[in-house]
Amino acid sequence: MRTKALCYLLCLLGMAFGTESASAQVTRADYQRADTILKCSELVYSPAVHPEWIDSSHYFWYKNHEKEGDFFYLVNAENGKKQRAADKKGLAAFFSKKQKQLAESLLKEEERKPDRWRRRDEAPEPVVSPDKKWEAYVKDNNLYLSPVQDEKDKGKQKEEIALTMDGTTNLRYDGGAVIWSPDSRKLATVKVRDVKERRIPLIESSPSSQKQPILQWRDYAKPGDVLPVYLPVLFDVEARKQIVLDVAPYENQFYLNLTGWREDSRAFTFEFNQRGHQRYVIGEVNVADGSIRHLVDEQTKTFIYYYNNYRYDLNDGKELLWISERDGWRHLYLIDGTNGQVKQQVTKGEWVVRHVDHVDEAGRVVYFTASGFNKGEDPYNLHYCRINLDGTGFTDMTPEDGNHHVTFSADRNYFTDVYSRPDLPPVSLLKRTADASPVAELQKCDVSGLQAKGWQIPEVFSAKGRDGKTDIWGNIYRPMNFDASRSYPVVEMIYAGPHDSHVDKDFKPVHHLISKLVELGFIVVSIDGMGTSNRSKAFHDVCWKNLKDAGFPDRIAWMKAAGAKYKYMDLERVGIYGWSAGGQNAMAALLFHNDFYKVAVALCGCHDNRMDKIWWNEQWMGYPIDASYSASSNVDNAYLLKGKLLLINGELDDNVDPASTLQVVSALMKAGKNFEQLYLPGKTHSLGGPFEMHKMHDFFVKNLLNQEPPAWE
Structure with missing residues (x-):
């Protein structure tokens, strides 16, 4: 409450000093008011709802800032009924005995797991085959196989089978990229032609640990630098031999990544970004003969913004959902995985797909955010949409004029929709996914207290x-x-x-x-x-x-x-x-x-x-x-x-x-x-x-x- 009182005082000071200081000398009081203006957000009541869905149920809770203080709400998405409590623990009282597990889920702290990010040059763990019989790993820059040891064999010298002997420090096999075929008969990875990356010096002039400056170094590649080259390699595990691939077309690369095997082990795929970002390829390697065909070969005279790429493989790669700007706007295309031809331009028009959220393979529906299709509205406003993969049934599930953020229940049957604009305080809705119809209005933001103190809404x-x-x-x-x-x-x-x-x-x-x-x-x-x-x-x-x-x-x-x-x-x-x-x-x-x-x-x-x-x-x-x-x-x-x-x-x-x-x-x-x-x-x-x-x-x-x-x- 002290913070709120301070905020009122500061806003009153704004009224007192605002007009005078606007035409007179800027004073220390103006600076003090400016320095504390951020606290005035305390006068914003019922801001955007941030739902916490409870496990797989149709219940969620959220915290709401109100004039009387902060309160917690439990919501039943099926009917929109809300129950209010003074604190989080108070919400547990609303659950029946049958819902005890939900209550326990509500009160437990989120488990935070450490990131498993790994540099590509760090030694990874051996990769075990799907049939649990083999493990593959890199030693001394070469690729090896060993039988997986039973518990009784632990501690014994393990058998090692060298699949390669040509690996060197600067031309090595990458154990971190090893991928097994589902039938455990084939093995793919990349062979890396390494380079020494540029480093930049940073001088910490005033370290807390000592009087003298400390020189630090950072790996930092710059435009024009020579880059490492990653090229796919394929091995027949049963024959203990490498299947030769024609990888020369992929030498001039910004990067190349392996992206997995087909479920029937017929092929694996990779993505290739050519140096200069004007060509992007999705390649598929046929393990029967080592031939490579391009499922996607995106090319442009300017740039392909690869960070906005999206790919989803359907029906074990027989179809691909791909994002492209080939018609001048960022849209989704359904690609025939057997020949790389476009089967269907899924979305079309003078607007853009921003992000694909979910693909319902069984229903053949894709859910995504898009912007720019409502005439007269800010073309950057995000709307949540769905469309059938055959290009029919486009639906804007969030038609209200504003920028939308949605959060789904675990089964995706319900979602919250919070929309706002710089000139429109947030409105928080609860909707059904099936027809995007509203269940309830959860909250409507109130900024009247802030406006009464002179605050100007952005235009x-x-x-x-x-x-x-x-x-x-x-x-x-x-x-x-x-x-x-x-x-x-x-x-x-x-x-x-x-x-x-x-x-x-x-x-x-x-x-x-x-x-x-x-x-x-x-x-x-x-x-x-x-x-x-x-x-x-x-x-x-x-x-x-x-x-x-x-x-x-x-x-x-x-x-x-x-x-x-x-x-x-x-x-x-x-x-x-x-x-x-x-x-x-x-x-x-x-x-x-x-x-x-x-x-x-x-x-x-x-x-x-x-x-x-x-x-x-x-x-x-x-x-x-x-x-x-x-x-x-x-x-x-x-x-x-x-x-x-x-x-x-x-x-x-x-x-x-x-x-x-x-x-x-x-x-x-x-x-x-x-x-x-x-x-x-x-x-x-x-x-x-x-x-x-x-x-x-x-x-x-x-x-x-x-x-x-x-x-x-």
Whole structure:
């Protein structure tokens, strides 16, 4: 209750100081209010329901924050009946004796199991054959077989059968990739041509363990580096011989993974990502003769975003469900596993499949999330859908206008559906899966208490992009006690990484990286421009070999449209800030668009894509390395800088090489450019702590509000 009282006090302070400080000097009180604004989320009642389904039953429970305190609800999904208790233990009283097991399940703590992630170069355990007669393992870089020992034979010297003798340190067989055929007669793994991976040095300048700095090293492959090569190999266990495979077509690879055997042992499969990410293959190896055929051979002139790939094998591989952008939108295709031809384009239209959740093989139905098919609605809003594998029966199971998150009962007969938007507090529903009909409304979020204190709900805003046709979407955030008669500087929080879309689509009463800055007297915007994901392939392809673009022409057009509508948005005072790829974008604004952006803060930026991790940068900038890398480099283009720039990064950043920022510093110095830098000892890639945020806020106050920030306490 003390927290709630404090929150009320802070919000009242917002009313007291908001208007005055908006036109006068920014004071320490404004900073204190901004620093504690996150606590105002306590005034949000009945937020999104997060259900905890109880084992295989149709019961679930959830915790709800209400004006009177926090309460717990037990819900019967079959009829929507809710029972309320003051604490979790109180829920157990609602169970009958027959439901004792459910009550025990409700009270038990979740067992957390350790991750079983293993580096590919670590020695794995022997892999036992399905018939339990053999175990396969790698020793001295070669592949061996041994009979599985009975209990009585434990401790005796085991028989070893060498299947290979040509393994070396740099050309080894991978025991971690061994897969047995279901009939135990065949064995597959990969032969690895190893390379020594690049390492980057990190200097921990101020360790707690000693006075002197500590030099650390990180494995860190960069674009253009030589990569290891993984090639499939097949063995006939009974004949003790290798079956020769033609693997030459797969030498030029980013990676190759084995993906399992067919149930009848006729073949095993692998997935191959060609270096450069413009070709992706699902191969099937016939064990009878070692021949390889391609079930999928996806090719493009730009890039295949392999992290968004989805594959599901049906009927022992006689059919495959595959995701592809071959028609210009991300959709599902049913592939004939006997010849690799498309049997059916399952989903179709100018919208995208976002994630496949479940495939009902017996019913031949696929459940998935999608976005963009409702005209007039934000095209990024997630909806939960289903469709038959023959392309009929498409159903939007969550038709309400908003971004949806669903959670199913164990038998998938019921689900909760929570939908919201940045401008719509969450509504939590309970629905039946069979017909998507509502069972009950669980909760409806109440933010009236927060609004009464002056809080401004974010605005979802859309405007035409660079082509004058494509809708660009973003959010506008205004300070408490906003005054439309004033003039506000505009600051964009940017992240233009092509691997996703990034503007919030869920309701958030406060935002850790936005709300504090807003309360100091700024309007903050976030926008998804061209070059980001979850729209058409053409929309996404704008980033290809062109990360410096970052959707800036769309972002600027969007802000100009917003400024034309809202005269209080001062587009003569525009700033920008971002982290990581957003740090690269923020600095790029002052290089390539400095007629519009005037002030930038770049945190832990990847300022040259040749300096950053291989998997992310070759995905968008391509391979081999060419002039496009230099064209998008903040280092090579540092001489173009105009405006006020603050660079912030940490010395122990092992996500983005700290040298990337230091090379920018060097280039700016050589070009005689004025800028500021904050190099943080002991900090990693996670920058958002109070010190660096305070420095960023001061930078915008000084350079956009044209005021001297208050002295630090």
